[in-house]
Amino acid sequence: QLQLQESGPGLVTPSETLSLTCTVSGASITNTNYFWVWLRQSPGEGLEWIGSVHYSGSTHYNPSLKSRLTISVDTSKNDFSLNLSSVTAADTAVYYCARQVKVAVAGVYYSGLDPWGQGTLVTVSS
Amino acid sequence: DIQMTQSPSSLSASVGDRVTITCRPSQTINTYLNWYQQKPGKAPHLLISAASSLQSGVPSRFSGSGSGTDFTLTISSLHPEDFATYFCQQTYILPWTFGQGTRVEVK
Numbered sequence: 001q002l003q004l005q006e007s008g009p010g011l012v013t014p015s016e017t018l019s020l021t022c023t024v025s026g027a028s029i030t031n032t033n034y035f036w037v038w039l040r041q042s043p044g045e046g047l048e049w050i051g052s053v054h055y056s057g058s059t060h061y062n063p064s065l066k067s068r069l070t071i072s073v074d075t076s077k078n079d080f081s082l083n084l085s086s087v088t089a090a091d092t093a094v095y096y097c098a099r100q101v102k103v104a105v106a107g108v109y110y111s112g113l114d115p116w117g118q119g120t121l122v123t124v125s126s
Numbered sequence: 127d128i129q130m131t132q133s134p135s136s137l138s139a140s141v142g143d144r145v146t147i148t149c150r151p152s153q154t155i156n157t158y159l160n161w162y163q164q165k166p167g168k169a170p171h172l173l174i175s176a177a178s179s180l181q182s183g184v185p186s187r188f189s190g191s192g193s194g195t196d197f198t199l200t201i202s203s204l205h206p207e208d209f210a211t212y213f214c215q216q217t218y219i220l221p222w223t224f225g226q227g228t229r230v231e232v233k
Binding site for chain 2: 047049062064098103108110112114115117
């Protein structure tokens with residue numbers, strides 16, 4: 001059974017870099033059919049798609065975060081990572097990783113996020 | 127970015143009630159619309175993709191409909207385990223965006 005687990009510091013100092021890793025178990029991250037995704041959720045901003053990565057290294061980033069964001073994959077460890085630089089209190093949120101799947105409906109492929117990790121709270125504070 | 131507007135933001139209902147949640151994107155998204163359920167302290171869980179395609183294992187009391195700029199999630203008869211928050215998401219164009227959520231509470 002596929003499981004995703006986020007890990008990383010729960011507290012980050014303003015202006016520093018937030019670094020998280022998502023470990024994938026129960027399946028290979030090198031499956032060509034999937035992208036691997038980071039999202040976050042905060043009371044003020046709701047759910048926000050941060051970006052995604054394919055094991056080939058191809059990435060897609062949210063333009064609102066792109067200048068501060070790096071998402072990478074480590075196939076040897078079967079995990080992928082998020083680095084968000086120059087953080088502020090506005091980056092305080094629960095961060096989730098998820099698998100992007102394709103669902104075929106009437107010959108058309110649609111994307112969805114399944115499963116998700118349990119989430120990890122990251123607080124930006126001095 | 128496409129703005130996703132859900133209504134209502136919350137509703138109170140009883141077990142057995144029929145519940146309807148609406149999601150309206152700020153521009154047409156064809157049927158590139160997903161619905162998720164989230165329970166307190168847990169991650170969202172994919173219920174419906176492509177506006178109306180039920181994911182494996184999701185009870186048939188859940189259904190989705192719509193296209194373009196008007197979508198609906200319906201729970202035909204509310205079960206105790208259905209009290210949760212529901213989100214819509216568009217995957218028509220990046221960045222993917224979510225509705226603000228609809229909280230279904232016990233009446």
